[in-house]
Amino acid sequence: MQVRYPDVSDETYRSYYLKQDRGQCRKLVRIVLWTSLPLLYVDYLFHGLTISLLALLVLRTVVVIGSAVLLKRLATTPSAETLQRDMLLWIVPVLFTQFASNASLPREYFGHYLIDAWLVMIYFIAIPLPLRVLRAPMIVFVTASLCLLAYQQAALSAYTISVTSMLLAGAYSGHAISAYLHRYRRKILSAEQEIERQSTIDPVTGVVNRREFMRISDSELQRHVRLGKSLSILVLDLDQLKQISDLHGHHAGDIVLVEVTRRMKRATRSYDCLARYGNEEFCILLPEASAEDADRIAARTRATVLAMPVAYSGKELRVTVSMGVATMQEGDTASSMLQRADASLAKARVANDHAYDSVIGGEA
Template sequence: MQTNYKDVSEENYRSHYTKQDRAQVRRVVRIMLWAFLPLALVDVLFHEFDIPLAILLLMRLAGFSYSLWLIKQYGMEENVPRLDRYAMHWIVLVLSIQFISNICLPRDYLGHYMVDAWLVLMAFISLPLALNILRIPLFLFVAASCLLLLYKQSGTFSQAASVLLIMPAVAITGHAIAAYVHRYRRKLLSAEHELERQANTDPVTGVANWKEFMRISDTELQRHQRLGKQLSMLVLDLSDFKHINDTHGPQVGDVILVEVSRRVKRAMRAYDCVARFSGEEFFVLLPEASAEDAVKIADRARATVVAMPISVSGKEMKVTATVRTATLREGDTTLSLLRRAGEGTGTREQEVPQNVNLLPV
């Protein structure tokens, strides 16, 4: 059964494959560097030593030099759109030089069309550029090459017909393969993002799970300690959730958990991290929040959660919650801050439940 994942944006797609694409472009350009030598030899063999040959060789030398410069840029430059422009300029330059060389070759010589077909196919399949941009110069090159055939005096009709069929066929085939590769890479990236999301989120509520919360907390704690900023944590415990779950079943419990998580997120700031730790416990990381700020947020969260009953299958379920907070102290670790938040150390809460479970279930 085919699974449809959420499509990724063009920006995420390009940024994810940037390293691979940069290496791919360097490989393609290096291959073309070797191709400049036999192509220049063809120019020498079919032309007399005069001004047109000198111009062609200078153009080949310019293409060779630009290729070397492009390889260097793809090893240094970090601006991806700028690199894409450089690569487009390169392929346009290579195609232009090749087409001018084809014009100057004898009118009864059709061997250059093999090189043209190879160039088009290689560019489509190997260059990791956006197809809506790449296909413009390549299809124009194919069309111009087919028009050039009308100028050529080919030996037989079958030769001309073969060229007229092969060149468009190669371009269409290369475009189709490149489009398939792009779609495959996008689907692969979408699947990776979905697997990452599932590994980092709670399957019931969609908020962060214990693993992701610990990762974010470790990062934020180190950042706040380095900058000397305050950091707090908040623990929200649904006091009567176990009774509701045992009485009405886990499906009703899941509905309540989803609604509570939505209310908690509404009460938090945009950059706070909400996570579900166990059956009825929600932990919230409060960056740049003092003890006073944490208590205010805790009061707002508790009021938002218990403000209205939760409707489940036509029944109104009232929930009660206990909220506790803890603020970062010198020498604290993520686990010690979690433990103090779970025990309610340093808060104004009156109700402090015992045996708070700090491990996920």
């Protein structure tokens, strides 16, 4: 069975492959740069020391200078939009020079059209830009080449039909291959991002898991130490969740977890980090929260969770919670803060256990 992953946005796709695409563009520009001299020698063989050769020399010099400048710019291209613009400005004079060279050659010579057929195919494949950007220059180039062919070979012949077919087939093949490559790369990126997302998300509640919470906590702790701001951690334990699962089934336990998660999200701030830390334990990272702020958020969270029972199959499952809070101190780490919060939680848990046992007994 084929697995479908959420598609990534075009901006994410371009940004992710920016470094790879930039390297590909640099290779292509180098190829054009170093082939300019042999191509100029071919022009000399056809034209000798004439005005046509001088004009082609000027055009190829422009391409060489532009390629050299572009190589330096590609070394530090900051964004996909800049890469797209720079490459488009480079593509136009390259194609114009190729067309001018074709137009200056003898009418009976068809060899350059064979090169064009190969060029229009490689053009789409080798240049890692969106197809919507590449289409316009290539359509103009192919159309101009076909018009030139019709002008040079007024009488219809097998040569003109073959060359026309090769140009159109080359352009279509290159476009089709490039479209497939873009789709393939996008699918790979979509799969990688979805796998990465799933590795950091708790599958039941949809909040981050323990590993991701510790990573975020370490990063935030360093940032708060550097800025000299307060940071707090709130630990919340669902009292006797195991008893609820034993009495009403594991699905009931999952329903309780999901509903409690929703209530905690409503009670906390939008930039707080909520995580499922254990089977029945949640952690909330409270950026820029002092001890007073943390106590206030803890009280609001507790009140929101206890506001009403959780409905399940026509039954009301009453949920109680134990909570512990720790605020950052000098020399703290994320682990040491969690240890203090757990110690605070243990005291609250003991006080709630006896009361919750009586509630569960009444529901049974």
